[in-house]
Amino acid sequence: MGRDFSDLTIKEAHELLISKDVSCVELTRHFLDIIQKTDKDIHAFLEVTEDLALTQAKIVDEKINKGEEIGVLEGIPCAIKDNILVKDRKCTAGSRILENYIAPYDATAVKKLRDAGVVILGKTNLDEFAMGSSTENSAFGPTKNPRDLGRVPGGSSGGSIAAVAAGQCLYSLGSETGGSVRQPAAFCGIVGLKPTYGSVSRHGLIAMASSLDVIGPAAKTVEEVESVFNAIKGKDKYDATSIDHSISPALSGGKGGAANLKVGIPKEYFIDGIEKGVEKCVREMIDSLRSRGVEIKEVSLPYTKYALPVYYILMPAEVSANLARYDGIKYGQSGIMNHELRIMNLLDVYFETRKDYFGDEVRRRIMLGSYVLSEGHYDDYYKKARKVRWLIKQDFQKVFDKIDLIITPTTPTTAFKFREKLKDPLQMYLSDIFTVSANIAGIPAISVPCGLARGLPVGMQIMGPWMGESKIFGLGRVIEHITHNT
Amino acid sequence: MLLKSDIQRIADLSRIRLTEKEAEDFANNLSSILGYISQLKKVESDVSDGQLRESDINNVWREDENDIRELDNMGKNLINMAPERQGGYVKVKKVL
Numbered sequence: 001m002g003r004d005f006s007d008l009t010i011k012e013a014h015e016l017l018i019s020k021d022v023s024c025v026e027l028t029r030h031f032l033d034i035i036q037k038t039d040k041d042i043h044a045f046l047e048v049t050e051d052l053a054l055t056q057a058k059i060v061d062e063k064i065n066k067g068e069e070i071g072v073l074e075g076i077p078c079a080i081k082d083n084i085l086v087k088d089r090k091c092t093a094g095s096r097i098l099e100n101y102i103a104p105y106d107a108t109a110v111k112k113l114r115d116a117g118v119v120i121l122g123k124t125n126l127d128e129f130a131m132g133s134s135t136e137n138s139a140f141g142p143t144k145n146p147r148d149l150g151r152v153p154g155g156s157s158g159g160s161i162a163a164v165a166a167g168q169c170l171y172s173l174g175s176e177t178g179g180s181v182r183q184p185a186a187f188c189g190i191v192g193l194k195p196t197y198g199s200v201s202r203h204g205l206i207a208m209a210s211s212l213d214v215i216g217p218a219a220k221t222v223e224e225v226e227s228v229f230n231a232i233k234g235k236d237k238y239d240a241t242s243i244d245h246s247i248s249p250a251l252s253g254g255k256g257g258a259a260n261l262k263v264g265i266p267k268e269y270f271i272d273g274i275e276k277g278v279e280k281c282v283r284e285m286i287d288s289l290r291s292r293g294v295e296i297k298e299v300s301l302p303y304t305k306y307a308l309p310v311y312y313i314l315m316p317a318e319v320s321a322n323l324a325r326y327d328g329i330k331y332g333q334s335g336i337m338n339h340e341l342r343i344m345n346l347l348d349v350y351f352e353t354r355k356d357y358f359g360d361e362v363r364r365r366i367m368l369g370s371y372v373l374s375e376g377h378y379d380d381y382y383k384k385a386r387k388v389r390w391l392i393k394q395d396f397q398k399v400f401d402k403i404d405l406i407i408t409p410t411t412p413t414t415a416f417k418f419r420e421k422l423k424d425p426l427q428m429y430l431s432d433i434f435t436v437s438a439n440i441a442g443i444p445a446i447s448v449p450c451g452l453a454r455g456l457p458v459g460m461q462i463m464g465p466w467m468g469e470s471k472i473f474g475l476g477r478v479i480e481h482i483t484h485n486t
Numbered sequence: 487m488l489l490k491s492d493i494q495r496i497a498d499l500s501r502i503r504l505t506e507k508e509a510e511d512f513a514n515n516l517s518s519i520l521g522y523i524s525q526l527k528k529v530e531s532d533v534s535d536g537q538l539r540e541s542d543i544n545n546v547w548r549e550d551e552n553d554i555r556e557l558d559n560m561g562k563n564l565i566n567m568a569p570e571r572q573g574g575y576v577k578v579k580k581v582l
Binding site for chain 1: 493496497499500501502503504512515516518519520522523524525526527529531533537538546548560563564567568569570576578579580581
């Protein structure tokens with residue numbers, strides 16, 4: 001008894017289940033125990049859905065005992081970011097305004113996982129409405145980095161990523177708008193994928209910025225992330241921006257595929273201000289790849305320096321529209337419920353609801369969005385940002401004509417300490433400087449661990465062309481192989 | 487760059503009520519953020535409105551028929567989430 005299943009990969013856990021070496025209930029209880037023991041320190045979970053997990057596990061055990069075949073994700077315990085709807089369970093988006101909200105339906109990604117036999121351990125912590133890069137903006141307290149409890153796990157999907165890194169689950173779903181899966185994956189030393197925009201349905205993902213949002217899987221290895229991505233992707237009639245994602249079999253599986261790859265290193269990403277240890281790790285990995293026959297070329301993405309300003313115009317603009325629905329009328333917390341307030345008219349309902357239940361960062365971004373969309377500023381800011389967005393996309397189109405993939409550091413630093421970046425929001429925003437371009441252009445990107453700097457994990461980012469996930473997974477596996485053999 | 491009065495106007499547009507101190511703090515934050523994002527004004531771009539429309543907007547069509555997915559209780563469940571309701575309706579303050 002007391003076997004440690006936390007180091008298993010999904011495939012290994014699957015083997016144990018089908019050989020009846022372990023039952024799904026036993027496997028699930030193992031992770032529930034770990035969560036019970038460790039989450040008071042880490043706080044990755046906002047809610048542990050023990051009853052749901054055990055019910056799902058029993059169903060899988062019944063199937064196995066009847067001799068039925070089970071899929072590779074069937075019975076594998078996972079965690080879901082608390083801005084992704086799981087039917088009949090609370091979904092707070094890390095905000096007090098939804099602290100009493102019960103999801104009336106499943107997100108499509110969750111429904112697909114249910115069809116694949118998922119075991120859901122719980123809902124994980126996030127920056128409020130996915131706004132932040134450290135999970136410090138959660139209305140329910142921060143999550144800690146399992147690699148160093150005095151440091152942030154990153155954000156906004158800090159809970160999802162920390163849960164995997166702490167061995168509390170085998171994989172998780174997070175979401176990205178500007179790097180919110182890749183950045184924490186880099187900080188905590190695991191693999192996090194931002195899929196091509198539209199390849200995973202946004203139906204049931206609480207909207208932040210609709211032209212940028214995407215659900216992304218996280219796990220310890222590239223292969224596991226790939227299997228979760230394959231389960232959740234697909235065109236969905238409930239998401240008009242979703243696309244049919246056809247994977248070309250070209251480079252999935254095996255490390256041999258890397259020899260024919262042309263990889264670009266964009267000079268604009270190796271700037272002053274990157275932590276020395278991070279740059280060293282990434283450059284050493286680039287050298288290792290070169291020595292294995294990968295062709296490395298310097299490329300240029302000239303509009304890179306405008307990516308963050310474009311992001312901090314387009315995203316708040318869309319946020320100001322998407323968060324208008326939190327008005328205390330249809331669901332969620334409401335000023336109406338507070339009988340001490342003098343709610344005289346409809347406008348009061350809006351003002352009082354949004355004053356009390358939204359945190360600072362949320363209000364900041366809503367106001368920034370209102371400003372850039374307002375009369376006299378719309379052309380200078382919002383319209384301009386849309387044009388520069390087009391130029392950033394063009395940068396990538398030109399480069400991907402000549403090379404297969406792009407490699408950069410995922411983040412300019414390793415995980416920072418709590419409160420280090422809270423005083424100046426702009427400092428916090430700068431931690432996304434290498435990740436936002438992929439969201440703006442809609443291209444897929446992954447963060448893969450590539451070493452340590454002063455004992456903290458360093459992530460390497462691989463960006464690929466639209467629908468180029470298979471190429472990314474191919475190179476990701478090579479990097480993994482190198483890291484494990486060094 | 488942004489005055490407290492500018493913040494008050496923006497907060498009004500956003501249906502957010504701020505205290506005096508909050509208005510001051512937000513004015514400072516937002517001024518510095520605006521300073522940063524204003525660098526976009528310098529960017530020369532000959533991207534036409536037509537190109538923008540083409541790249542961003544795709545109309546997605548469906549048949550004009552009822553979607554009967556799990557509809558039985560969905561309507562009732564959704565109405566039941568409203569803080570104030572009456573009969574089968576969401577109740578709101580006077581609009582006009």
